Amino acid sequence: MSNQEIFDESKKYMPGGVNSPVRAYRDMGIDPPVMKSGKGVIIKDEDGNEYIDFVLAWGPMLLGHCNEEVVTAIKEISESAIAFGAPTELELQMSRFLCEEMDNVEMVRFVNSGTEATMSAIKLARGYTGKNKIIKFAGCYHGHFDGFLVEAGSGVLTEGIAGCLGIPNDSIKNTLVGVYNDMEQVRRLFEAYGDDIAAVIIEPVAGNMGVVKAEDQFIETLRVLCDEYGSLLIFDEVMSGFRVAYKGAQSLFNVKPDLITYAKIIGGGLPCGVYGGRREIMEKLSPLGGVYQAGTMSGNPVVMAAGISTLNIIKENQEIYNHINKIGEKLQKGIEEIAREKGINLTVNRVGGMMTVFFTDRNPVRSYDDAKSCDLEMFKKYFLHMLNNGFNIPQSQFESMFLSAVHTEEHIDKFLEAFRQFEA
Numbered sequence: 001m002s003n004q005e006i007f008d009e010s011k012k013y014m015p016g017g018v019n020s021p022v023r024a025y026r027d028m029g030i031d032p033p034v035m036k037s038g039k040g041v042i043i044k045d046e047d048g049n050e051y052i053d054f055v056l057a058w059g060p061m062l063l064g065h066c067n068e069e070v071v072t073a074i075k076e077i078s079e080s081a082i083a084f085g086a087p088t089e090l091e092l093q094m095s096r097f098l099c100e101e102m103d104n105v106e107m108v109r110f111v112n113s114g115t116e117a118t119m120s121a122i123k124l125a126r127g128y129t130g131k132n133k134i135i136k137f138a139g140c141y142h143g144h145f146d147g148f149l150v151e152a153g154s155g156v157l158t159e160g161i162a163g164c165l166g167i168p169n170d171s172i173k174n175t176l177v178g179v180y181n182d183m184e185q186v187r188r189l190f191e192a193y194g195d196d197i198a199a200v201i202i203e204p205v206a207g208n209m210g211v212v213k214a215e216d217q218f219i220e221t222l223r224v225l226c227d228e229y230g231s232l233l234i235f236d237e238v239m240s241g242f243r244v245a246y247k248g249a250q251s252l253f254n255v256k257p258d259l260i261t262y263a264k265i266i267g268g269g270l271p272c273g274v275y276g277g278r279r280e281i282m283e284k285l286s287p288l289g290g291v292y293q294a295g296t297m298s299g300n301p302v303v304m305a306a307g308i309s310t311l312n313i314i315k316e317n318q319e320i321y322n323h324i325n326k327i328g329e330k331l332q333k334g335i336e337e338i339a340r341e342k343g344i345n346l347t348v349n350r351v352g353g354m355m356t357v358f359f360t361d362r363n364p365v366r367s368y369d370d371a372k373s374c375d376l377e378m379f380k381k382y383f384l385h386m387l388n389n390g391f392n393i394p395q396s397q398f399e400s401m402f403l404s405a406v407h408t409e410e411h412i413d414k415f416l417e418a419f420r421q422f423e424a
């Protein structure tokens with residue numbers, strides 16, 4: 001069956017033909033290609049078209065698609081252990097790895113997605129502090145948990161959804177919305193509600209309004225305010241973990257979070273999430289403490305094997321971050337130079353292997369408001385141009401492009417060559 005035939009048929013059985021809204025490409029006015037296979041950074045659709053991939057499954061495929069060692073680890077484990085719902089040594093290996101390698105992580109709990117990790121971290125913060133409210137930031141996305149779907153980024157922003165149906169007011173009455181990189185506004189929230197704030201959750205390098213990095217002083221102020229008012233600081237590193245640097249976004253700041261969430265890269269492409277942090281907080285989780293959180297598939301052996309294999313490769317080859325930075329810089333500079341020559345207004349934000357080309361005259365882009373100033377029609381033209389020339393890039397202005405260990409200078413040259421042909 002062709003891309004179109006499969007997608008048309010899929011719409012009969014799955015809402016919009018997809019299992020996650022952004023995949024439907026609705027704002028781009030086309031149906032998406034239907035993917036069949038991937039190796040390295042080349043992915044192929046059902047019509048036989050090839051694309052150089054800058055989406056990488058929305059971040060996880062840091063080592064490229066179907067890395068041989070990871071594939072072997074998955075094949076081998078699935079001969080003997082698919083699921084038990086009981087402890088395994090693989091969970092020990094993976095949890096020990098994270099606690100030894102990541103700063104400020106003394107204990108972890110595995111779950112099956114980023115959403116589960118962030119919503120469980122919030123429950124734990126509430127259980128630990130005995131407080132109810134949380135502060136999240138406009139433009140940040142922490143998954144589809146009810147309490148987070150207030151001024152959320154990613155697909156919620158792309159689809160222009162003001163609020164989300166199906167969420168009782170009671171579920172969001174404890175969600176306070178902060179302004180990213182605005183210390184004074186957050187200070188005012190604490191002054192008004194400080195007695196009842198359980199946690200501040202933030203993407204320290206946001207990827208879900210496009211890439212926007214938190215400013216040092218802003219993050220430091222969050223730490224001071226959390227300490228002053230007895231609230232926990234949660235870094236959501238679902239996207240940035242093992243991506244912007246080996247030790248993640250927290251290594252870019254001089255601040256210790258209380259809890260951290262990871263997903264995406266740590267599962268090597270399989271469904272995985274984890275939250276972790278200080279022992280005394282983590283020990284509030286059931287069965288030791290009163291915060292109940294559970295999962296039939298949590299810590300699944302096949303997922304753990306894929307994760308361990310991926311993380312070990314990364315640990316042993318940390319020069320990949322230099323490589324990614326180098327090609328990232330080449331891509332960023334190249335795009336900026338071509339845009340200058342062509343008189344296209346844009347600002348490129350990049351942190352390591354996360355990058356967004358914002359079609360705006362605002363420079364810098366440092367907030368959700370800046371991101372929203374972008375020319376979405378121009379973005380759409382750019383997206384369609386790149387896709388038609390064989391580049392898989394995010395179909396939204398409010399997402400990050402990703403670079404992998406196996407992108408080469410040649411892939412970047414090809415991207416720039418195609419971008420040069422873009423008629424704005």
Ligand SMILES: Cc1ncc(COP(=O)(O)O)c(C=O)c1O
Nearest residue numbers: 113114115141142143236238239
């Ligand atoms: C920062 C961040 N947190 C949480 C999530 C939710 O993760 P998942 O889609 O695995 O539920 C995402 C997803 O993109 C994310 O980028």
